Amino acid sequence: MSGNTFGRVFQVTTFGESHGVALGAVVDGLPSGIKIDTDFLNREMARRRPGQSAVSTARNESDSVEILSGVFEGISTGTPIAMVIRNSDQHSKDYGNLAEIFRPGHADYGFFAKYGIRDHRGGGRASGRETCARVAAGALAKMFLDTMDIKICAWAQEIAGVEAETFDADEIEKNIVRSPDPVAAEKMIAAVEEAKKSCDSVGGIVKCVIRGVPAGWGEAVFDKLDALLAHAMLSLGAVKGIEFGDGFASARARGSENNDPMAAGGRFVTNHAGGITGGFSTGADIVFTLAVKPTPSIAQEQMTVNKEFREEKIVIHGRHDPCIVPRIIPVVEAMAAIVLADAALLDRCSRVNP
Amino acid sequence: MSGNTFGRVFQVTTFGESHGVALGAVVDGLPSGIKIDTDFLNREMARRRPGQSAVSTARNESDSVEILSGVFEGISTGTPIAMVIRNSDQHSKDYGNLAEIFRPGHADYGFFAKYGIRDHRGGGRASGRETCARVAAGALAKMFLDTMDIKICAWAQEIAGVEAETFDADEIEKNIVRSPDPVAAEKMIAAVEEAKKSCDSVGGIVKCVIRGVPAGWGEAVFDKLDALLAHAMLSLGAVKGIEFGDGFASARARGSENNDPMAAGGRFVTNHAGGITGGFSTGADIVFTLAVKPTPSIAQEQMTVNKEFREEKIVIHGRHDPCIVPRIIPVVEAMAAIVLADAALLDRCSRVNP
Amino acid sequence: MSGNTFGRVFQVTTFGESHGVALGAVVDGLPSGIKIDTDFLNREMARRRPGQSAVSTARNESDSVEILSGVFEGISTGTPIAMVIRNSDQHSKDYGNLAEIFRPGHADYGFFAKYGIRDHRGGGRASGRETCARVAAGALAKMFLDTMDIKICAWAQEIAGVEAETFDADEIEKNIVRSPDPVAAEKMIAAVEEAKKSCDSVGGIVKCVIRGVPAGWGEAVFDKLDALLAHAMLSLGAVKGIEFGDGFASARARGSENNDPMAAGGRFVTNHAGGITGGFSTGADIVFTLAVKPTPSIAQEQMTVNKEFREEKIVIHGRHDPCIVPRIIPVVEAMAAIVLADAALLDRCSRVNP
Amino acid sequence: MSGNTFGRVFQVTTFGESHGVALGAVVDGLPSGIKIDTDFLNREMARRRPGQSAVSTARNESDSVEILSGVFEGISTGTPIAMVIRNSDQHSKDYGNLAEIFRPGHADYGFFAKYGIRDHRGGGRASGRETCARVAAGALAKMFLDTMDIKICAWAQEIAGVEAETFDADEIEKNIVRSPDPVAAEKMIAAVEEAKKSCDSVGGIVKCVIRGVPAGWGEAVFDKLDALLAHAMLSLGAVKGIEFGDGFASARARGSENNDPMAAGGRFVTNHAGGITGGFSTGADIVFTLAVKPTPSIAQEQMTVNKEFREEKIVIHGRHDPCIVPRIIPVVEAMAAIVLADAALLDRCSRVNP
Secondary structure: OOOOEEOOOOEEEEEEOOOOOEEEEEEEOOOEOOEOOHHHHHHHHHHHOOOOOOOOOOOOOOOOEEEOOOEEOOEEOOOOEEEEEEOOOOOOOOOHHHOOEOOOOOOHHHHHHHHOOOOOOOOHHHOHHHHHHHHHHHHHHHHHHHOOOOEEEEEEEEEOOEEOOOOOHHHHHHOOOOOOOHHHHHHHHHHHHHHHHOOOOEOEEEEEEEEOOOOOOOOOOOOOHHHHHHHHHHOOOOEEEEEEOOHHHHHHOEHHHHOOOEEHHHEEOOOOOOOEEOOEEOOOOEEEEEEEOOOOOOOOOEEEEEOOOOEEEEOOOOOOOOOOHHHHHHHHHHHHHHHHHHHHHHHOOOEOOO | OOOOEEOOOOEEEEEEOOOOOEEEEEEEOOOEOOEOOHHHHHHHHHHHOOOOOOOOOOOOOOOOEEEOOOEEOOEEOOOOEEEEEEOOOOOOOOOHHHOOEOOOOOOHHHHHHHHOOOOOOOOHHHOHHHHHHHHHHHHHHHHHHHOOOOEEEEEEEEEOOEEOOOOOHHHHHHOOOOOOOHHHHHHHHHHHHHHHHOOOOEOEEEEEEEEOOOOOOOOOOOOOHHHHHHHHHHOOOOEEEEEEOOHHHHHHOEHHHHOOOEEHHHEEOOOOOOOEEOOEEOOOOEEEEEEEOOOOOOOOOEEEEEOOOOEEEEOOOOOOOOOOHHHHHHHHHHHHHHHHHHHHHHHOOOEOOO | OOOOEEOOOOEEEEEEOOOOOEEEEEEEOOOEOOEOOHHHHHHHHHHHOOOOOOOOOOOOOOOOEEEOOOEEOOEEOOOOEEEEEEOOOOOOOOOHHHOOEOOOOOOHHHHHHHHOOOOOOOOHHHOHHHHHHHHHHHHHHHHHHHOOOOEEEEEEEEEOOEEOOOOOHHHHHHOOOOOOOHHHHHHHHHHHHHHHHOOOOEOEEEEEEEEOOOOOOOOOOOOOHHHHHHHHHHOOOOEEEEEEOOHHHHHHOEHHHHOOOEEHHHEEOOOOOOOEEOOEEOOOOEEEEEEEOOOOOOOOOEEEEEOOOOEEEEOOOOOOOOOOHHHHHHHHHHHHHHHHHHHHHHHOOOEOOO | OOOOEEOOOOEEEEEEOOOOOEEEEEEEOOOEOOEOOHHHHHHHHHHHOOOOOOOOOOOOOOOOEEEOOOEEOOEEOOOOEEEEEEOOOOOOOOOHHHOOEOOOOOOHHHHHHHHOOOOOOOOHHHOHHHHHHHHHHHHHHHHHHHOOOOEEEEEEEEEOOEEOOOOOHHHHHHOOOOOOOHHHHHHHHHHHHHHHHOOOOEOEEEEEEEEOOOOOOOOOOOOOHHHHHHHHHHOOOOEEEEEEOOHHHHHHOEHHHHOOOEEHHHEEOOOOOOOEEOOEEOOOOEEEEEEEOOOOOOOOOEEEEEOOOOEEEEOOOOOOOOOOHHHHHHHHHHHHHHHHHHHHHHHOOOEOOO
16 A cells, blocks of 8 residues: 555565665566566666666666566466565765755655655665666566567657657667667757756657557556556656557547547557557557656756755755656556556456456 | 456445446545535536536436435444435437447447447446546545645646636636636637537546645655556546646756755745655645547547448437536546545555654 | 455445445456346345344345346446345334443444444444345355356354254255254254343354365465455454364364375365365365354343443343344355455466466 | 455565575555664564474574665665565475475465466475565564554464463463463473374464554454454464454353443453454454464375376475474464554544544
């Protein structure tokens, strides 16, 4: 109930603070009989890892995952898989001056209001570092989805106002901003670097497509598939909005334009809905778009208050991402995978004869 | 798990089909000692009720709520409050021709794929009529929030591309589109009527503001307050997108613009975040915006398939809302109230001394 | 969380007070495609109904169930099935003198301590009458289990110290105490009648056997199948103990006696374990035994206190069961059915290929 | 849903196999502001640890707990506390001959039936070793309960048919069987040693008393406090029965004997109910009794089958507890503490003004 567990049958519980001993995830409900591909797991972790490029933080964490349970002879046993990621960097002094003040745009103030505790070490539990555990859990979910030929792909559609204008899936992992348009990628990188130089940060738009989900996943009322995905995506601190298919544009369309007709064989002629209608997957590609805010940690002076609510100036030192978009992409995929693994299992319970 | 229950401590379970015997809700977890104001409950139901204006369906349901349990001498006892709304109109023949084909833009196909059943009577469980149970449950949540002086207000910010340009809260319930701008309201009404004449439908943008929530509600990771609200809002079939505060615009802002500085006393100077940062309420107004798609049921011929996936033409008769925005507004408020009532209760569990 | 919902995938939510308008259940997660046999449902309700014999209360409630949703053309649709049972007897004055005092052996005092409310009308939510909703839900669970040839049978093994010494399943429903031994039945009835004449009540032992459950249902750790059944059974107010298989006797046996050896083909030679080992069903009959306390409502003077904790004498008038054992039997079966329906569904999620 | 998480607001998730890398627990929902006493945690672990006496297994595990998260400057922060216990003994060959056959009285067969996997290393997840994670979690729950002056005490009431006849709480931890009667303790120890010599094992009866719980904890219907405790206790593989207060004896008592009268001030004159009536704590001591079966792992030849269901003889080598009663006692206390911590938090949500 304290919100560190996500999912219904496929359940992910995460733990760990940015500057504590370790972070990790316990994945419960992964079916038995799945080959656990640790190389894939490590590759997924590496995609999210800091310290990789000019557009992300210079912090360098190895983020290696130790699997503690639930795997026997390389195969999932059906019991919980616990994974631990040690913090190499836990004694950092970078955050020392923050013990008494709240950083603008961060969870600091809300966390203090809730718990009466100011764990100032990098935001503690509310740090973006928490998402490394999600990527580990998502990698397991992807291994399960892979047995059903379901593929998830997210990318940077826009950064700092620069939009991708072409789409080549093979380009995404080839540039440091994860843009499907290599020309736009150059401009995005330049914009991030310029912001960094100005002691500032930029945001962007992430797009995600999921292929291979059969029709009928999701539930009719509260646990509509898009509701679950929205829950998952808005649980990322940097995400401020989500839309499915045409999203906000559909609010300006007419019914006759927005409805997706079906053609012989059950194929959808268009996909304005983004693959989910009335909460159920339709069999078409699931498509959603996310608004990612600019990183709140910036190196210019800002106005804030301390724990006694007296005004103070704050300058946040340390190594922060001038743009979180590239590194949030594997996290978006991980959360989507977790939602779909869960939906896949619950779908087995819908009919009297499965 | 089948997704007809929402909430963690304050839990709402709904049931009922559009053309079945009745719909209803069981509200579990409402604390004891709350005055149950049935007049208010009826007023909330009336706000969502069809058959009220030229811009909504001509169907006329009385939507009267019978309370079956959980209230003693006008006060909540702490036990579940069951509420039933009988369908007066359940034997309608309007849907007879739909038994064998899937309506474009509806849950019909997904529902059939999931359950192997085609309950064609008005969409069955996946009908918008299901939301009347949410309004009843939301009315109870509002009574609880009222004891804490928390107020929720939603309105039509835009319909058919016509935007509200002024804001007067007192105007909202005075016009049939629930616009805070009486001049825009006239234009919105004209646009809806024009679409209706063309056998078409239109969508719009709903905005919601919540005042009085103290800082610290919501959880740090998966159950961020915005994640819970997004889950709640995307569980409405017509909603295709949500954004908090500046939302998609924040994706184009810089960190120095987007961060909300705090001033003496803990006041936020700006509210780009929409009252939630890092998943916790900040004490500022909670603000979110929803994309509402045009009603999929339109009276012009559309292309679709039947249960054997052969192409057919479909013309949907019956009395449908040419624009669902005005009637979704009380449902949005209800779902917001349910999320907040739940967050209020869980917040009592955060500290060793409550 | 307030404990009016039971189950994980197959979820039963109940509501209603003894002397309120109605009681009922919402069953969520029943798979689609199950024939809903309302005759069977009514027969199950009749088995629990009061007013049937000399050994039960003289109150007469028709207990007819109205199904409000989830069934289309006689078949479950996969959506929640809501059932309502109206109270015919809700204006009884029998409880008038109880408004200010706590009945010994009842939930009155605990309920008041928790909620600060004294809903004195027959115990309100904590009345045994609440179990009629469980029987309705259990009847649906039995219809599902029936598709897998799983059968549940409970009976009175002992009443007022009189034990059944023979076992004939066909006898159980032929006598008013539900004893499998017709000779013991006569003595049990005499003992109950004698207690009733002395303004007193008696308890007894209920036994339950479940046939046809395949090996492997239940989970390895917290949701062991016996743990779930224990939870279900102890959620009946009159049940004060449960044992599986040899139960307390196994505490005095040696390992070599208590272990159940397996023989060729996977058959168990003995069944000391009662069909569950390490939390998983073994494929052998599931067997458990319940201690049922004597009804607390008795017509002799008892000592108690009022809401100000001052001593008072109490004499409980009204029509109470001098022995609840015969009427708890269908409730025990219903709760067992609910647990098993839930375990059946979750079991579908255990392996990568179901 | 796969049953590795227990609790509603105070939630414990455990992981780990007997012979895997590590076991552990993630405790979510412990309120902030609690002093984390690691000495106490270690003492609790030591109480359950194997290798301590002639009546328990000779295996020697250090069972040291590493806290990975959720504690800052010695105080709980409100975020999940992850604890890991490394297996020192994970490469044991003792179990090598068990890969193809099912041990009588163990979960082996059910686990294989469910998951299609035979993780033969000491029972894997279904091993008693799993309970070390529960003791760690229970220690945190006890720290929270301690702030409310709630104390839990369990002991061996009977072993191998030898009953404790006197009660001195101070004696319990002074003898290796945890008997409150030092004279009976001697006889119990002799009986266990005799069984061990005969390559056999014995069971016993554990009693538990909880002092200081206020009236009104627990819920009215499915989550009665006794139902939750029964769930918790039957989730221990060796427990085959539970009774509250007079339990099975109350089935033979009359209502007039079994009801507990209240006297001035709200004091209960007797406590036949064991401190819980109608599912709510009454404020009297909570008392329950458990049947613990003899350890199934015995060194004499037993009949069983292999994975092809062909008969085989089995002799279980390795170091097993000839009686699990002494070591299950701290686990019983831990599970009771977890249930009560959870009930304490939910109780905060019952009234409009907490």
